[in-house]
Amino acid sequence: MLRLLLLAISLFVSFSAHAEKITVAAAADLKFAMDEIAASFRSASPGDEIEVIYGSSGKFHTQIQQGAPYDLFFSADIGFAHELVKRGLAASSVKPYAVGRIVLWSTTRDATKMTLESLTDPKIARIAIANPKHAPYGKRAEEALRASGLWEKVESRLVYGENIAHTAQFVQTGNAEVGIIALSLAVNPELAAKGGYWLIPDNLHEPLEQGFIITKRAESNALARRFAGFMETKAARAVMTKYGFILPGESIRK
């Protein structure tokens, strides 16, 4: 019995010593795309452990400054990534990985036939956007509404999601009639089945440039470097494109 236990312990110890593990902190708009990329990376290199957690970029940015155990950080706002580099908390330069787009999305009406002007319809009681105070997609939504002169008209009907996935959830549950969410979420089959979207022209807002870094703590982590490299492979880029991200160096095809 004791021998068996010792064997189990030694097996466990040897496994944990050899297998590599990384934790990836990713902006909420990457939810579906990164799930798929991580899955294909896992199947390409079995034995390595990749854990992806999703949340708001601002929060991850703060947490990393406070020593959070993340090895890579994918920020929906490239500015957060630049700032971490400036503070010496990165082990790589900032690598732009995508440009995001925002869309109108609804589960209760046909968003494909809508424009931003449709939001003034008094029958729309609630419009969900991400919190412009700290969520990059929320900032862009506010810019687009201001640029089209609609902000004052719709402001009283806005509700604010904590991040872009939370915003989509307000719309998905029908609590908000319309939402301004990430294209990457709207094209996901699960959400696309619930309702169509209308692409908001990107000349109405600043670009949603996104970038990632390898953090300082992962400086000597080979797996982190391999995963960073994997992002540049054809397979990973195809997934990003599939989920509605425009890749660095590519033009917008919509």
Add this chain to the structure above:
Amino acid sequence: MLLSDSDLQAIWLTVRLASIVTFILLLIGTPIAWWLARAKTWLKGPIGAVVALPLVLPPSVLGFYLLLAMGPHGPVGQLTQALGLGRLPFTFWGLVVASVFYSLPFMVQPLQTAFEGIGERPLEVAATLRASPLDAFFTVAVPLALPGFLTASILTFAHTVGEFGVVLMIGGNLPGVTRVASVQIYDHVEALEYAQAHRLSAVMLVFSFLVLLALYAWRPGAKKGA
């Protein structure tokens, strides 16, 4: 002024929410606690467990179910719409309803303990003096359980002030409507406004300490009274 206008607005909103919830729970929680203290049926177990659920459930579970239930397709949402009340998420009254669920055990459990502490005897005496049950409740049980009422009210108030997860999930973060102090602090931190976050957090810390101090400092006297 140390606090910004929006901070003061958040504090005022929080106080208003906690006061209303405490008042409503006094009305709802008292009969439930009374029943739980007296009942001798097997139903006492399941009902007591349901009342205690919010103690154990993560706020995210409660927030998620409430968002679905109060939404346009949910049972609560359909009821409120049929009654012409509109929908509850993103409204102050939505937060009130959510907080009533969330803080229910904090009202019921201290009250139940207080009622159980009275025992049968005083009420039997009241009955022999021909007091109706309702009369006996208000003139005998309530005065005897007064310390319990105070403890329950303070705990309910304080717990509602400390609410965060549920509010975040169903509130929609509207200034003056659903942006309570805890959410305001979260927003400050998210926006990297640490100075503002510090100020409001300090206010919350001092408030929470004073509430608990009042509760514990006052307790020994309560025992003499009861």
